[in-house]
Amino acid sequence: MTRFAVRRLLQMIPVLFFVSVIIFVLINLVPGDAARLFLGEEAPPDALAALRHELGLDRPLYVQYLRWVGGMLRGDFGHSFKDNRKVLTTVLQKVPVTGELTIAALAIAWTIAIPAGVVAAWRRRTAVDYSASAAALTGLSIPNFWLGIMLIYLFAVHLRWLPASGFVPLGQDPVLNLKTIVMPAFVLGIVLAAVVMRQLRSSMLEVLSADYVRTANAKGLGERVVLVRHALRNAVIPVITVMGIQMGTLFGGAVITETIFALPGLGRLTVESIYGRDYPMLEGVVMFSAFAVLAVNLVVDIVYSLIDPRIKLAGSGP
Amino acid sequence: MSLAVGALPGLTRRAAARRGIGHLVRRFARNRLALVGFIVFVVIGLAALLAPWAAPFSPVRTDFTATLQAPGPRHLLGTDELGRDVLSRIIFGSRASLEAGVISVGLAIAAGLPLGIIAGFYRGRPDDLLMRLTDAMLSFPQLVLALAVAAVLGPGLAKAMIAIAVVLTPVFMRIMRAQVLTEREREYVDAARALGAADRRIIWRHLLPNSLAPIVVQGSLNVAGAIITEATLSFLGLGTQPPTPSWGSMLNAGQQYLSQAFWLSFWPGVAIAVTVFAVNVAGDGLREIWDPRTR
Numbered sequence: 001m002t003r004f005a006v007r008r009l010l011q012m013i014p015v016l017f018f019v020s021v022i023i024f025v026l027i028n029l030v031p032g033d034a035a036r037l038f039l040g041e042e043a044p045p046d047a048l049a050a051l052r053h054e055l056g057l058d059r060p061l062y063v064q065y066l067r068w069v070g071g072m073l074r075g076d077f078g079h080s081f082k083d084n085r086k087v088l089t090t091v092l093q094k095v096p097v098t099g100e101l102t103i104a105a106l107a108i109a110w111t112i113a114i115p116a117g118v119v120a121a122w123r124r125r126t127a128v129d130y131s132a133s134a135a136a137l138t139g140l141s142i143p144n145f146w147l148g149i150m151l152i153y154l155f156a157v158h159l160r161w162l163p164a165s166g167f168v169p170l171g172q173d174p175v176l177n178l179k180t181i182v183m184p185a186f187v188l189g190i191v192l193a194a195v196v197m198r199q200l201r202s203s204m205l206e207v208l209s210a211d212y213v214r215t216a217n218a219k220g221l222g223e224r225v226v227l228v229r230h231a232l233r234n235a236v237i238p239v240i241t242v243m244g245i246q247m248g249t250l251f252g253g254a255v256i257t258e259t260i261f262a263l264p265g266l267g268r269l270t271v272e273s274i275y276g277r278d279y280p281m282l283e284g285v286v287m288f289s290a291f292a293v294l295a296v297n298l299v300v301d302i303v304y305s306l307i308d309p310r311i312k313l314a315g316s317g318p
Numbered sequence: 319m320s321l322a323v324g325a326l327p328g329l330t331r332r333a334a335a336r337r338g339i340g341h342l343v344r345r346f347a348r349n350r351l352a353l354v355g356f357i358v359f360v361v362i363g364l365a366a367l368l369a370p371w372a373a374p375f376s377p378v379r380t381d382f383t384a385t386l387q388a389p390g391p392r393h394l395l396g397t398d399e400l401g402r403d404v405l406s407r408i409i410f411g412s413r414a415s416l417e418a419g420v421i422s423v424g425l426a427i428a429a430g431l432p433l434g435i436i437a438g439f440y441r442g443r444p445d446d447l448l449m450r451l452t453d454a455m456l457s458f459p460q461l462v463l464a465l466a467v468a469a470v471l472g473p474g475l476a477k478a479m480i481a482i483a484v485v486l487t488p489v490f491m492r493i494m495r496a497q498v499l500t501e502r503e504r505e506y507v508d509a510a511r512a513l514g515a516a517d518r519r520i521i522w523r524h525l526l527p528n529s530l531a532p533i534v535v536q537g538s539l540n541v542a543g544a545i546i547t548e549a550t551l552s553f554l555g556l557g558t559q560p561p562t563p564s565w566g567s568m569l570n571a572g573q574q575y576l577s578q579a580f581w582l583s584f585w586p587g588v589a590i591a592v593t594v595f596a597v598n599v600a601g602d603g604l605r606e607i608w609d610p611r612t613r
Contacts, residue, residue, distance in 0.1 A: 014450050014453075015450065015453045015454050015457055016454075017454075018450050018451055018453065018454030018455075019454045019457060019458070021454075022451075022454055022455065022458075023466075026466055026467065026470050027470070029470050030469075030470050137595060137598055137599060137602075138591070138595060140542075140594075140598060141542070141591050141592075141594040141595035141598055142587070142590075142591045142594075143546050143549055143550065143553075143587060143590050143591065143594075145549075145550060145553050145569065146569060146583070146586075146587030146590065146591070147587075149569065149573055149576065149583045149587070150583070150584070150587070152576065153576050153577075153580055153583070157576055157577045247459075248456075248457070248458065248459040248460060249459070249460065249461075250459075251459040251461075251462065252459040252460055252461030252462055253461075255459075255461055255462060255465065256461070256550060256553075259554070270462060270465065271465070271554060274465060274466075274469040274556075275555075282466065282469070286458070286462055286463075286466055289458070289459055289462055290454075290457050290458050290459075293457055293458070293459060294457050297457075
């Protein structure tokens with residue numbers, strides 16, 4: 001188990017190295033001069049030169065790269081162009097918001113997808129199955145920013161039940177927090193619900209035709225017991241892997257929902273640093289999001305190996 | 319793009335040699351939903367091509383005597399804040415969406431196939447390097463990577479398409495590599511090699527045509543995703559630039575008038591959802607006829 005975890009952890013290192021190279025190359029392709037961006041168009045030349053020297057922009061690119069990576073390894077992601085605050089501090093401040101949004105979205109997605117997926121597979125080729133599958137496809141086809149705007153229109157503008165945007169931290173006022181998070185979490189969760197439902201349906205179908213399910217049925221076990229205790233338990237395993245893969249999608253969705261609902265999370269920070277051409281912040285937040293996705297996938301893999309003993313055997317050896 | 323298009327006849331020739339292309343078409347058409355999706359997609363494609371004739375008004379002509387009009391007999395879907403006809407803008411906006419969907423996926427295939435072939439056919443160092451690179455690219459949240467690339471390239475439809483293509487390239491590379499890895503071990507490749515065929519011939523005449531089905535399926539499903547991504551980038555101001563209509567930028571502009579003119583935000587979203595739904599079900603249909611597991 002430990003060996004498996006360590007091996008997976010070590011595998012992350014080359015990936016993170018390439019991630020950092022991609023980000024660095026990408027940001028350095030941006031036309032224009034970071035020092036000028038920082039000081040403004042009318043900055044005197046000697047001030048520009050001094051800042052370039054200070055930021056290390058007068059050094060060769062590989063030195064700049066090594067300084068950047070070296071800084072990150074020591075926890076120094078650089079400073080924002082906008083307010084000169086530490087990138088890492090700002091990024092970490094935003095994590096709870098995006099974290100809460102993501103967890104709420106996951107909860108909504110699973111609450112919808114599990115019953116829908118189980119029933120669709122159980123009642124295969126009936127009206128229930130067709131409507132669940134059509135609903136899932138619709139969920140996949142609706143752009144999340146549009147769904148967000150429609151919900152704002154319905155619940156904030158028209159019915160005035162919920163605030164259109166903004167965020168109140170959980171610790172400050174739990175009720176208001178719930179009111180500000182429910183719409184964005186629903187928007188984010190609905191696409192995921194569609195993906196999970198489709199995956200669960202197909203893996204349920206596979207499991208339901210397995211011998212042990214037939215045996216369980218033949219033993220005279222109740223249909224519900226067989227469905228939940230025998231079939232669902234096994235069918236859910238591949239779905240967990242999909243969840244890991246979906247983390248990236250979830251974070252991408254957070255960019256949109258946080259922008260529409262004005263939630264002060266990582267996604268909105270990404271968009272703001274793009275608009276503000278705050279490249280150190282953009283580098284930091286993109287690096288962090290890639291790292292977070294990899295870390296969640298690592299955790300998912302480990303959980304997966306705990307649930308499914310076959311993986312453990314293959315991974316860690318005797 | 320030329321690679322995929324040029325090689326497609328090879329696919330149909332081979333896949334259809336035994337069962338006939340008509341057989342595949344019939345299988346596809348038997349899936350009613352997929353057929354409807356395909357027809358809807360063709361209709362939207364025609365609307366995009368024939369937009370100047372299909373649209374009742376100019377998509378960019380402003381009319382300050384008729385701003386923010388609700389849907390009615392003259393303007394079926396209403397008018398926007400500058401008095402432009404929403405229906406006409408949606409019809410013209412289909413161009414940006416379809417171009418983005420088809421061209422960005424085409425670019426990604428054109429880049430991903432050769433790289434996937436190199437990795438899968440020659441193995442070794444290039445394979446290792448390319449695989450680590452795709453690992454890294456796939457570990458970015460797709461939209462974040464597209465946003466970052468679009469931010470670097472600057473706003474514009476063409477640049478948004480490149481950004482989407484960059485994000486999708488590793489997906490096609492992976493699929494092509496996996497296909498080549500399995501196909502190159504097949505006996506017919508050994509036979510071709512025994513007959514003295516060069517690598518080039520084996521790749522072009524054997525591996526490529528036999529590997530294309532999953533690429534086509536994946537490509538069709540990615541068109542749906544690319545349409546949404548373009549709309550998202552335009553919504554965030556990084557894709558199609560005003561006054562050129564695109565569904566994403568229409569939604570962005572309409573958002574400010576949500577309480578007065580709900581339809582400005584409603585119709586572009588419906589257009590996106592219908593198009594993406596059509597592409598998704600047609601793609602699902604394609605997958606069903608080619609994927610042996612669903613037969």
